[in-house]
Amino acid sequence: MGFVELKNIDLSYDGSKYILKDLNLTIEKGELVSLLGPSGCGKTTTLRIIAGLINPNSGSFIVDGENLTNVPVHKRNFGMVFQSYALFPHMTVFDNVAFGLKNRKMDKNTIKEKVGRILEVTDLSQFAGRFPKQMSGGQRQRVALARALVVEPKLLLLDEPLSNLDAKLRISMRTEIKRIQQKLGITTVFVTHDQEECFSISDKVAVMNNGDIEQYDTPENIYKYPSTEFVARFIGFDNFFNVEKANYHNYKDIFGHQFVIDYEDSRTQAVATIRPDDIQVVPEDSNMNSIKGIVDVRTFLGDSYQYEIKTELGKINVNHKSEKPYQQGDAVYLLMPSNKIILV
Amino acid sequence: MRKKNIWLTLMASIVFIFLIIPLFIVVVTAFGESPSIQFPIKGFSLQWFGEVFKTKSFMRGMKTSLFISIWATVASIIIGVPAAYALARGTVKRRALLKNVFLSPTFVPGIVIGFALFQFLTIKLQMKIITSLFLGHFLISLPYIIRVVGSSLEHFDFSIEEAAWTLGCTKTKSFVKVVLPNISSGIFASFMLAFINSFNNIPVSMFLSGPGVQTLPIALMNHIEYNYDPTVSAMSVMLMLCTILLMWVIEKTLGLATIA
Ligand SMILES: Nc1ncnc2c1ncn2[C@@H]1O[C@H](COP(=O)(O)OP(=O)(O)OP(=O)(O)O)[C@@H](O)[C@H]1O
Ligand SMILES: [Mg+2]
Numbered sequence: 001m002g003f004v005e006l007k008n009i010d011l012s013y014d015g016s017k018y019i020l021k022d023l024n025l026t027i028e029k030g031e032l033v034s035l036l037g038p039s040g041c042g043k044t045t046t047l048r049i050i051a052g053l054i055n056p057n058s059g060s061f062i063v064d065g066e067n068l069t070n071v072p073v074h075k076r077n078f079g080m081v082f083q084s085y086a087l088f089p090h091m092t093v094f095d096n097v098a099f100g101l102k103n104r105k106m107d108k109n110t111i112k113e114k115v116g117r118i119l120e121v122t123d124l125s126q127f128a129g130r131f132p133k134q135m136s137g138g139q140r141q142r143v144a145l146a147r148a149l150v151v152e153p154k155l156l157l158l159d160e161p162l163s164n165l166d167a168k169l170r171i172s173m174r175t176e177i178k179r180i181q182q183k184l185g186i187t188t189v190f191v192t193h194d195q196e197e198c199f200s201i202s203d204k205v206a207v208m209n210n211g212d213i214e215q216y217d218t219p220e221n222i223y224k225y226p227s228t229e230f231v232a233r234f235i236g237f238d239n240f241f242n243v244e245k246a247n248y249h250n251y252k253d254i255f256g257h258q259f260v261i262d263y264e265d266s267r268t269q270a271v272a273t274i275r276p277d278d279i280q281v282v283p284e285d286s287n288m289n290s291i292k293g294i295v296d297v298r299t300f301l302g303d304s305y306q307y308e309i310k311t312e313l314g315k316i317n318v319n320h321k322s323e324k325p326y327q328q329g330d331a332v333y334l335l336m337p338s339n340k341i342i343l344v
Numbered sequence: 345m346r347k348k349n350i351w352l353t354l355m356a357s358i359v360f361i362f363l364i365i366p367l368f369i370v371v372v373t374a375f376g377e378s379p380s381i382q383f384p385i386k387g388f389s390l391q392w393f394g395e396v397f398k399t400k401s402f403m404r405g406m407k408t409s410l411f412i413s414i415w416a417t418v419a420s421i422i423i424g425v426p427a428a429y430a431l432a433r434g435t436v437k438r439r440a441l442l443k444n445v446f447l448s449p450t451f452v453p454g455i456v457i458g459f460a461l462f463q464f465l466t467i468k469l470q471m472k473i474i475t476s477l478f479l480g481h482f483l484i485s486l487p488y489i490i491r492v493v494g495s496s497l498e499h500f501d502f503s504i505e506e507a508a509w510t511l512g513c514t515k516t517k518s519f520v521k522v523v524l525p526n527i528s529s530g531i532f533a534s535f536m537l538a539f540i541n542s543f544n545n546i547p548v549s550m551f552l553s554g555p556g557v558q559t560l561p562i563a564l565m566n567h568i569e570y571n572y573d574p575t576v577s578a579m580s581v582m583l584m585l586c587t588i589l590l591m592w593v594i595e596k597t598l599g600l601a602t603i604a
Pocket of ligand 2: 044
């Protein structure tokens with residue numbers, strides 16, 4: 001039994017269309033788990049159910065063995081960082097951060113001490129007397145984080161906390177979040193639709209699609225072994241084609257091309273896929289793992305070219321670095337290394 | 345382009361003159377010496393301002409008006425602010441319909457409201473004059489509160505309220521601690537506006553006033569009917585000054601444009 005458990009959660013806002021269907025998720029103590037998925041897949045909805053801001057139609061939510069399904073939001077003791085930060089505009093940074101402690105009726109000195117400490121951790125000490133509108137986006141984001149952390153919540157919930165920041169700040173802030181999260185050992189759920197951001201800080205990732213978790217695993221495993229076509233596409237796989245098992249690691253496509261695929265799989269029919277970066281363009285045919293094609297479209301990506309290549313299997317996308325780019329109409333051979341093809 | 349501007353300026357000036365001249369005349373007549381209203385005035389005197397305070401019906405009317413307007417406005421704040429919040433929060437079904445119901449007194453002519461209330465409160469329910477005046481003024485104040493507070497809630501980020509909940513605040517407590525402070529200028533402006541409107545109201549008060557209990561504007565009207573003296577002008581000047589003062593306060597706190 002995990003520290004946090006979502007069991008058979010169903011949710012519908014209007015009573016007819018289900019946004020979440022039989023959702024299950026288990027989180028271990030101290031882990032940082034991300035919910036990753038395209039817009040509208042139900043990430044925020046899931047997070048809000050955890051927070052207690054919405055009640056699921058059915059299912060249960062358990063933390064540390066305690067059933068919290070019907071416990072109202074203000075009694076859950078979770079910290080939440082909203083996408084808009086949701087700082088209190090009429091309070092100083094100090095009062096924003098102290099808000100949760102005051103609700104817990106702590107005495108003044110304890111509050112002062114705790115707020116002081118968390119402002120130090122989040123590098124905000126010199127801003128204690130400022131109002132939110134006098135702060136930059138990155139600073140506000142840290143205030144929101146400090147406000148959520150100071151109450152020593154059982155769970156930290158973050159809804160796309162970095163989406164309002166520019167690219168450079170996002171990277172430094174996500175490292176910051178990870179650092180603080182690890183230092184305090186706080187169990188965290190992080191919502192994002194940015195794959196890189198998510199992989200860089202998560203212990204585990206739940207890839208969501210249409211109200212369902214398609215895969216729940218470590219970032220490394222998801223990156224290397226996506227379990228469904230949706231997950232594969234979402235993390236950058238392209239070029240899907242059907243294959244049939246001949247024997248052991250040998251597969252054939254419908255045209256009889258032979259492929260050796262290292263991936264362990266017991267199915268006789270499967271869909272093979274490979275990233276555009278992993279395909280090699282070679283001038284000559286080799287009898288295994290290669291397929292003939294004609295360059296159709298070329299686009300410049302900066303450090304490489306992307307080619308759309310017409311083959312018997314349909315259009316195949318390839319990223320290729322070369323001094324001398326291929327021209328439209330050139331005949332090429334595509335080599336797909338056996339350790340780069342996966343089956344979904 | 346140029347030409348259009350000249351026309352516009354001209355039209356605006358004409359409208360302005362038509363609005364201002366009568367007021368100007370009223371102001372001037374308050375300072376005349378003659379015991380009946382004259383324009384232009386002969387001589388200069390402040391005696392009519394003193395007379396205002398000696399006129400019993402004015403003083404009683406002033407007291408009634410202040411009492412009615414303050415309490416009616418306070419009551420409509422107490423009802424209107426939570427109502428505006430519920431409407432803006434979107435947790436209520438039939439939002440559009442409810443909103444129209446709340447705002448309807450602004451669309452219906454004052455005479456109609458006055459007459460309806462007279463029929464219902466005074467004739468049917470036999471209410472005391474002061475009670476029916478209070479209810480009538482409460483009714484005409486409510487839409488102002490809902491409209492103005494509603495418009496300041498439109499820019500309100502409700503996620504700060506949710507943030508307060510997650511930090512251990514109950515819904516009531518976070519409404520007081522987080523929502524109210526951020527719409528306080530809207531509430532203040534709506535109070536002022538509703539108060540001025542209630543204080544100046546004639547049609548509703550006219551139907552609901554009765555022997556011995558009348559609001560100031562009604563007292564003024566009755567006074568003019570029998571005495572055509574500059575006391576009324578002097579009273580008007582003082583009321584104008586008060587209104588200007590209140591408007592100035594609103595302008596300073598919120599800006600008139602946001603509530604118009
Ligand atoms: N209050 C609501 N009432 C009705 N439907 C809603 C409500 N909130 C969200 N939805 C619907 O639920 C679905 C999931 O929304 P949700 O906000 O959870 O998506 P998300 O994964 O967080 O997307 P994004 O990345 O765009 O934030 C969407 O189809 C959305 O239209
Ligand atoms: Mg979302």
